[in-house]
Amino acid sequence: MRILLTGSSGWLGRFLAPRLRAAGHRVTGLDVAPGAHTDMIGTVADRALIDLVFAERGIEAVIHGGALHKPDIVRYPNQAFVDVNLSGTLNLLEAAVAAGASRFVFTSTTSLMISTAIREGRGDAAVWIDETLASLEPRNIYGVTKLAAEQVCRLIHAEHGLPIMILRTSRFFPEDDDTHLILSGENMKANELLHRRLTVEDAAEAHLVALERAPEIGFGTFIISAPTPFVPGDVAALKIDAPGVIARYFPDAAALYARRGWHLPQSIDRVYDAGLAERVLGFRCKTDFTALLAAMRDGAELPVAHVADYISPKERSASVAN
Template sequence: MSQQSRHVVVTGAAGLVGSAIARTLRAAGCSVVGVDRLPSPDTSVVADLRDPAAWSRALSGAEAVVHTAALHAPHVGVRPDEEFREINVGATRDLLDASSAAGVRRFVYTSSTSVYGYALEPVDEAVWVTEDVACRPRDIYDETKLAAEDLVLSAAGAMSTVCLRIARCFPEPPAVQARHRLYRGVDIADVTEAHLLAVLGPHEAAGVLNIAGPYPWRVEDRGQLRHDPAALITRRAPEVAAGFGRHGWALPTSIDRVYVSARARAVLGYRPRHGVTALMAEARTAG
């Protein structure tokens, strides 16, 4: 897609991920229409996605759609399962139909590494989570995100569609965030960069792609990651072990999975930059 005045619709524009993507796309020269049921500085159209009449005109002339709006892991057990199905699955179906009818060329769906579900539970070594690991949803969130992925993938044809399974990027206390940044977390800046590549990159990405990292591990590290990650971290990345010590953060005693973004690297040119080392440097500056 050319860099000139692209019109991109971002759903969930009032949320953590959607607002960051909307701002990044604007900074890249796109004309962004943010849709959300909540007003915010990045919401242009306040509408519930379950009501297509309220938002479908926003798609007129759009070249790409980034669909981040969803009920999310923190809503599990708080909001009825039926609402998860309506928003995460039903509204995604309506959005795909309307996007296809409006002549949208790229549809980027923000999915989650959570869809791997029970497959993330290790037996005797850390799970090496590539996209080839079969998903085994644990809850209504996983189930509906995976059902939406199926719809998105089935809609590929007239428009290109891709599902970005993003790792955890919630704001969390620095010690927790640092531990997560070793194997299951990702910085919001790397998440937005992946979406930018999917919308504007020269290649139309397809299928599902993990968006995580960067992590310093190799597949042969799985056993030690599970049983003695501190020794491995100290040997492989002594500056990281020293940084944890300086901050008074405990190193993990066991690592259960590692999200692998090699496919996104190959397909999108995804190069995450904000790993644990960057996080520690930021914490040092802030402190």
């Protein structure tokens, strides 16, 4: 297929584009910043450019991974999020319909499911999060615009029948978390594999599976995250004694962590359940907390990428320009 991949210079794009090409697809990469997998420079908010790309490249399918993200909140005004995340998504959807595209995959985020109350860890138990969670009250402009974009996807599918897969990916960014600085970046990412993270390789693979399954499924919204070892009955204990719960599933985890000077989470406030993606989409992340501990036991390279000084290509480009 001739595929338009937005966000092709970003962290996901650099892993996804080669996989798409290896699968035999002809990929046109679109990004605001140059990159190894980017063919055209520009923003999805530019409708004339989007129409030009579809016309010149004969686009048959779209994977829309480009967006302004949570760290961008301190760098860009709210209107920029509306222009890129919402209007840009509408531009792509309408262009796809006009071109008779066969499928559309939208990279969304689990962040839009996290209210201020969940973010602050209120309540006596961890929140079990699956696709039935309601009502959704995103806590920032990033989540608000991604949720609105999901609703536009739903509307376009209903009105035009365009097969659309929405992937609510959990965390896979490589840099340090800008809000949690107590633990080292690697330690934090390892902990998050228990309940709110996946590898970028698994994120890329999920998009390939969604691309193939879209016409058959028609429309779907899926949480994409490493499979959690926990069950809903653990939520109360996870909030007050996460190490005790973890020890029941992984008896040697504390010792393995101690060898590295790492710390297990003392409390877990949310758990993402990716079971629907496994049952309906047919996708399950290959890397989970079990795989992480196996690598620690064997002295092998850890399966979670950590690049503490990672800077997104658009910010590097802006820095050079200035």
